[in-house]
Amino acid sequence: MRARLLFLTLLVLAGCSRQREDAHLLNEVKRRLSERDARLTSYRLEGRTGEGGAEPVGFSFAYRAPQKMRGSLGAPISRTFSWDGERLFEQSDADKRFTTFQTELSPERRSGFLTETFAPFTPEGFRAPLLPAELSAKRTSHARAPEAVELAASVADPSGESLQVTYTLRWPTLDFLGRQSRLADGTTLEVRVEEEHCDKALELCVPQKLSRWVKGEKVGETTLSKVELNPTLPNDSFTLAAPEGYEVQTKTLVDAAGK
Template sequence: MRARLLLFALLLLAGCSKQSEQASLLAEVKRRLIERDARLSSYRLEGRTSEQGAEPVGFTFAYRAPQKMRGTLAAPISRTFSWDGERLFEQSDADKRFTTFQNQLSPERRAGFLTETFAPFTPEGFHAPLLPSSMSVKRTQHPRAPEAVELSAKVAEPGAESLEVAYTLRWPSLDFLGKQTRLPDGTVVEVRVEQEHCEKAIELCVPQKLTRWVKGENVGETTLSTVELNPALPNDTFTLAAPQGYEVQTKTLVDSAGK
């Protein structure tokens, strides 16, 4: 009886020790991700993205912390979106239309709106992954990193089934190496880093080529021809003015009714 109690106590201590180790590692990962974001205060990108069966589309993107963004899709789309921290600008060169959106969104809705608007311009790996507080972490390995960590969590929109999302990050710099999403029907969607751009001065790497996979099949890729980290980006990079001859209009961004 005494031996059984001793064994139970040892197992309990081992379990507690493992949980404590994971909690400590997770806290360290969060701290390092904040520090990493602070080292990358601005960037400018130029590249092309393609999906299976479609023509590649060129794009440019500029970002300056804490929340200024400008993205342009090349011809034949020829459209620019820019957020200067207070207003959204949309310039459509195809039909010579320029729209200024005044912001009356709540902070929560604004964050989601900006994520949706600029998602086509922002490859994975330039900012810390957005995961809920109830995430788990474990040490792992990767072909690009003998030491890495995997952050995983279940995420779900209201009224939808949960997805399993896992990010693999190089340790200890926490450079993005890949993302795997398991859909409710079991389909696995992956983003893989094929090439990187690294800068010793700020001790980090960012993706230069990413491929997208569904059920093990390559369905698209994004390749960056230009990667500038921490360039000087003045305010007028993000505050746009209507070109001569464009139709000009002003609209307002508001929360949906009932929110």
Template structure:
């Protein structure tokens, strides 16, 4: 009888171990979601400037300003500067090389407008300054990292056009600062962004990347280096509303949904 009881205890312990790990991961995901929301709320505005460089090419300078909710302004260059801005009501384009200026009003549905702004300003926003988009089937596991004794990995497998692509964010725990991102495609091709230097703000209790390296197939292929980082900077509304410089060709346009091209008919 005693041996039978010991056997039952051993079986209970063995079957309980995976459940405990699963419970820990299940409890960790809501904490990560809440922590990311808290972190995003802390960072109400920022101003950054730096360079983006791909292997074998000259670096491109850029500046970017963000203020919640949804005020954005990004500039590429010089020498041929291009500026894009959204002030909450209008989208602006200013191309200094061509001396062209355009103001757009929007007739896009909110979801389409959000997608347009994300696509336009995404190149100006390094990882670590934007919150990872959490899919419904995301999972979380504990990890370690050279910059953080305690970290978590946020694992997501994409659907749709990117079906099968696995994306893994590495975040410092519990601050959830961005430390890296790995992507692995179904054919095994791997790419990675790694934080190599950070800018930390003690008052906000968070860090953002100052230097990011990009890797593909184990080779370094580029980097983003920030020479200026201002967190929660004072950014007035009029800084996002552009006016045309003198002598520029000025146009007024409307953002509308694109319609499929009409298919030719027989006859």
């Protein structure tokens, strides 16, 4: 009986020790991600992205901390979005339309809206991923990193279905190496880093080429032809003005509850 109690006690102690180690690792990951974001204060990208057999579309994107963004899609879409910290601008060259959006959104809704708006321009791996409160971390390895960490969480997709998401990051620089999502029906979605751009001064790497996979089959790819880290980006580069001859309109974004 005593031997059994001792064995159970050792199991409990081992479990507690592992929990403390995992909690320490998670705190360290969050700290290092914050420091990484602080080092990378701006960037400018150019590249092409495509899905399936569709013709790739050219795009460009610029970011300046804390939250200034400008993204453009090439022909045949020919559209630019820019957020100067207060207003969102949309310039559609296809139909010569220019819209300025004022915002009365709550900070949380505004953050989600901007994330959705600029998602087509922002390859993963430049800024820290948006992490939910309930998160676990463990050490692992990867083809691009003998030492890596996995961050796993269960989140809800837009339809409310449970989604299991796992990020793989290089240790200790926490460079993005991949993301895997598992839907409720078992379908797996993956983003893989195929090539990287590294900066010795900043002590970090960012993706140069990313591929997207569904159920183990490649469905899309993004390749960057230009990557500038910490360039000087003036404030006025994010505040757009309507070109001559464009239809101009102003709209206001409000929370649904505030209508």
